[in-house]
Amino acid sequence: MIRIRDFNVRYRSGKTENHVVRGIDLTVAQGECVGIVGESGCGKSTLLRCLVGLESGWTGNIEIDGQSLGAVRGKDDLRRAQMVFQDPFGSLHPRHRIGRALSEPLRCMGLPGSPQRVAAALKEVGLPASFAHRFPHQLSGGQRQRVAIARALIIEPPILLLDEPTSALDVSVQAEILNLLSDRRDERGLTYLLVSHDLAVVAHMCDRILVMQNGVFVEELTPDNIRLAKATHPYAQHLMDVSLLSDAL
Amino acid sequence: MTYVPLPERRSLRENLGNMMGATGRFVADLMREPLGRAGFIVVMLLILIAIFAPLIAPYSPTRQALGSALQAPSATHWLGTDEYGRDILSRLIWGTRITMQTILSISAIVGPVGLIIGVTAGFFGGRIDAVLMRFTDIVLSFPSLVLALAFAAAMGAGLQTAIIAISLTAWPPVARLARAEALVVRNADYVNAARLYGAGKLRLIFLYVVPMCIPSVIVRLTLNMATITLTAASLGFLGLGAQPPSPEWGAMISAGRRFMLDQWWVALMPGFAILLTSLAFNVLGDALRDVLDPRYTRK
Amino acid sequence: MDTTLSIRDLSVRFAQGSVRAVDGVSFSVSSGKIGIVGESGSGKSTLGRAIMRLLPPSASISADCMTFGEHDLLRASEKDMRKLRGSVMALIMQDPRYSLNPVLPIGRQVAETAILHKGMSRKEAGEAAAAMLERVRIRDVTRVMQSYPHQISGGMGQRVMIAAMLLARPRLVIADEPTSALDVSVRGEVLELLDDLVCADGSSLLLISHDIRMVAAFCDRIIVMYQGRIVEEVTQLRDASHPYTRALIAAMPDPRHPVRRLAVPDRAKLERG
Numbered sequence: 001m002i003r004i005r006d007f008n009v010r011y012r013s014g015k016t017e018n019h020v021v022r023g024i025d026l027t028v029a030q031g032e033c034v035g036i037v038g039e040s041g042c043g044k045s046t047l048l049r050c051l052v053g054l055e056s057g058w059t060g061n062i063e064i065d066g067q068s069l070g071a072v073r074g075k076d077d078l079r080r081a082q083m084v085f086q087d088p089f090g091s092l093h094p095r096h097r098i099g100r101a102l103s104e105p106l107r108c109m110g111l112p113g114s115p116q117r118v119a120a121a122l123k124e125v126g127l128p129a130s131f132a133h134r135f136p137h138q139l140s141g142g143q144r145q146r147v148a149i150a151r152a153l154i155i156e157p158p159i160l161l162l163d164e165p166t167s168a169l170d171v172s173v174q175a176e177i178l179n180l181l182s183d184r185r186d187e188r189g190l191t192y193l194l195v196s197h198d199l200a201v202v203a204h205m206c207d208r209i210l211v212m213q214n215g216v217f218v219e220e221l222t223p224d225n226i227r228l229a230k231a232t233h234p235y236a237q238h239l240m241d242v243s244l245l246s247d248a249l
Numbered sequence: 250m251t252y253v254p255l256p257e258r259r260s261l262r263e264n265l266g267n268m269m270g271a272t273g274r275f276v277a278d279l280m281r282e283p284l285g286r287a288g289f290i291v292v293m294l295l296i297l298i299a300i301f302a303p304l305i306a307p308y309s310p311t312r313q314a315l316g317s318a319l320q321a322p323s324a325t326h327w328l329g330t331d332e333y334g335r336d337i338l339s340r341l342i343w344g345t346r347i348t349m350q351t352i353l354s355i356s357a358i359v360g361p362v363g364l365i366i367g368v369t370a371g372f373f374g375g376r377i378d379a380v381l382m383r384f385t386d387i388v389l390s391f392p393s394l395v396l397a398l399a400f401a402a403a404m405g406a407g408l409q410t411a412i413i414a415i416s417l418t419a420w421p422p423v424a425r426l427a428r429a430e431a432l433v434v435r436n437a438d439y440v441n442a443a444r445l446y447g448a449g450k451l452r453l454i455f456l457y458v459v460p461m462c463i464p465s466v467i468v469r470l471t472l473n474m475a476t477i478t479l480t481a482a483s484l485g486f487l488g489l490g491a492q493p494p495s496p497e498w499g500a501m502i503s504a505g506r507r508f509m510l511d512q513w514w515v516a517l518m519p520g521f522a523i524l525l526t527s528l529a530f531n532v533l534g535d536a537l538r539d540v541l542d543p544r545y546t547r548k
Numbered sequence: 549m550d551t552t553l554s555i556r557d558l559s560v561r562f563a564q565g566s567v568r569a570v571d572g573v574s575f576s577v578s579s580g581k582i583g584i585v586g587e588s589g590s591g592k593s594t595l596g597r598a599i600m601r602l603l604p605p606s607a608s609i610s611a612d613c614m615t616f617g618e619h620d621l622l623r624a625s626e627k628d629m630r631k632l633r634g635s636v637m638a639l640i641m642q643d644p645r646y647s648l649n650p651v652l653p654i655g656r657q658v659a660e661t662a663i664l665h666k667g668m669s670r671k672e673a674g675e676a677a678a679a680m681l682e683r684v685r686i687r688d689v690t691r692v693m694q695s696y697p698h699q700i701s702g703g704m705g706q707r708v709m710i711a712a713m714l715l716a717r718p719r720l721v722i723a724d725e726p727t728s729a730l731d732v733s734v735r736g737e738v739l740e741l742l743d744d745l746v747c748a749d750g751s752s753l754l755l756i757s758h759d760i761r762m763v764a765a766f767c768d769r770i771i772v773m774y775q776g777r778i779v780e781e782v783t784q785l786r787d788a789s790h791p792y793t794r795a796l797i798a799a800m801p802d803p804r805h806p807v808r809r810l811a812v813p814d815r816a817k818l819e820r821g
Contacts, residue, residue: 203806
């Protein structure tokens with residue numbers, strides 16, 4: 001579904017060059033959920049943003065659904081992958097009602113839309129249809145994140161890119177959102193690429209986990225590896241030890 | 250493009266009710282602070298005076314009565330008369346019209362122009378930003394009085410010349426502000442999300458970025474109105490604004506300065522009107538910032 | 549010196565609402581590490597700030613008693629509180645980027661506490677600051693002391709904050725989410741540091757956090773807050789009996805016990821019970 005070959009991201013400012021992502025290869029099969037863990041600045045979010053075309057300055061080869069992608073994305077390219085952002089407060093237009101937030105993608109993509117379609121999208125993420133009249137500031141963080149997921153899903157992309165979708169949320173709300181994401185994946189056979197700093201979240205959601213450090217993948221883990229806290233690369237092992245700190249003590 | 254109606258469109262009355270409610274709340278917020286209340290009331294009064302000048306003014310602003318020239322303030326002429334025996338209060342009241350007209354037309358030009366130039370520069374960045382902002386810098390270095398002089402020489406002095414000259418030099422601060430706001434908003438996640446669902450550039454600018462910049466631009470414009478009042482009066486004082494016999498405040502001061510020592514009211518009264526107006530706009534602008542732009546709240 | 553923080557029936561109400569952000573909270577700490585856990589809106593941060601008397605004027609505090617040793621925190625004047633803060637009590641906040649002054653070099657900011665609370669001269673204070681920065685395991689002390697906050701990483705910033713706060717050896721340290729803005733790999737270090745510095749002196753640490761596992765691993769006692777109230781106090785998560793605490797634990801994904809779906813707390817039921 002996603003094939004990335006020899007992928008590099010470099011930012012140049014004057015004479016200094018910042019090599020953020022260094023020659024990555026990544027393949028994600030249809031219906032798979034792959035997680036990327038790493039610390040701030042390791043390049044995991046940059047990779048995601050390049051995939052959807054929010055960031056330029058990358059070199060290499062990106063293929064989604066068999067189609068090679070360039071720097072400029074057409075509507076067909078955009079329809080194949082949508083993204084859910086970290087901050088539920090910044091990701092909704094503050095002056096648009098929820099109904100508008102959900103009908104805008106349909107309108108921009110030239111898809112038929114109706115109040116029923118919006119209501120169905122809200123229902124799919126566990127919100128009542130009456131929320132269409134509300135403004136984002138009248139919603140809690142978890143509810144906004146549900147709207148953001150509904151907005152990403154409304155144009156029915158086969159791939160969802162999740163950039164720290166729950167790290168701004170409370171634990172109990174995080175559980176609700178993660179359950180919602182699992183349910184939608186089971187239902188629609190979606191492909192997920194989940195980026196997070198939280199090993200526990202990634203281990204819960206994903207079939208495969210890639211550990212990223214300084215712009216490269218240093219290790220590939222399965223949930224079983226994490227359950228047994230076994231890794232071969234020292235950084236992956238360290239990350240695992242400190243993430244599961246509570247269990248060690 | 251297919252048209253997608255908003256889910257369950259609300260009735261007109263409901264929308265109107267909401268709007269009224271929002272406006273009411275806005276005014277209530279503005280009135281909470283004594284200074285904001287004072288500024289708001291004075292500006293409202295000035296607007297009412299400008300609208301109803303013919304009804305309020307006790308005398309004609311232009312009819313001369315040389316027999317009663319240069320009379321001190323009294324019961325018949327509350328603020329005295331000028332060298333042609335015209336009632337100063339009436340002239341000030343009619344002058345409010347000219348001032349308000351100038352301020353509103355300039356703001357109506359400067360606001361949109363500054364907003365569009367600034368947002369375009371901020372949204373696109375790179376070369377477009379560099380070109381537009383250097384242009385803004387160049388305009389910013391033009392003194393508006395000198396430009397107005399040039400214009401007056403070319404087009405003849407008058408209120409319109411003054412309005413054009415001030416407008417040409419008053420948009421850069423608005424553009425800079427709008428650019429700064431746009432630079433922040435263009436990287437907001439909701440704008441990125443809109444890029445991902447294929448929203449076009451124009452749509453992004455006008456429906457996603459501009460609405461976020463409007464509150465601070467309104468604040469800036471209101472504060473600008475104080476400066477505009479002063480610049481317009483200066484142009485009038487130099488004889489480049491509204492031409493006699495129209496009761497322009499700056500021109501009135503200019504005419505009254507000959508009698509400054511003996512008949513002080515002729516120059517002082519319009520001066521006081523200018524002071525009050527520009528102060529009111531300043532105070533109102535400050536209060537608006539508290540309401541519209543909670544980041545800079547004074548509390 | 550008696551260093552017991554004792555609080556009985558503390559409530560905090562904000563001017564606009566009739567809702568109590570903190571509602572009848574009582575507990576006491578004489579030494580060791582106490583964790584206060586809760587989700588956003590549980591009142592945990594308000595509680596920490598109420599103890600430091602750092603709430604905005606719109607907040608009204610009421611309590612039967614709120615004392616720290618011989619100091620009555622409820623009745624102390626603002627001037628007395630200023631003396632207490634930093635010297636006897638300290639608050640470490642979440643994000644070092646906002647707690648450090650961006651235009652002053654690090655060294656001077658750390659030394660400031662020593663000048664203010666210990667009456668040291670500038671030179672002595674500088675030396676004390678250097679020693680303290682070394683204790684928080686900053687390697688290149690001289691360079692760091694001359695750099696400005698934007699030139700150092702988040703983890704180092706938090707260590708600098710800790711150094712500045714603990715320089716005067718306060719008897720009570722309140723740490724409000726001290727590790728949430730940091731990467732996982734530095735979290736452990738910062739916690740260890742707090743442990744070393746605070747508890748070695750026999751002072752007490754009040755660790756406020758949303759992360760119940762981290763708190764459980766680190767603290768001697770755990771106080772769980774929900775909607776402004778303390779729902780229970782336990783020493784081990786295993787002993788937790790309140791449905792809210794249990795729900796909170798169950799909602800966290802645990803790699804060692806993989807589940808298909810995470811358990812979600814039933815809020816309606818919690819509110820009724």
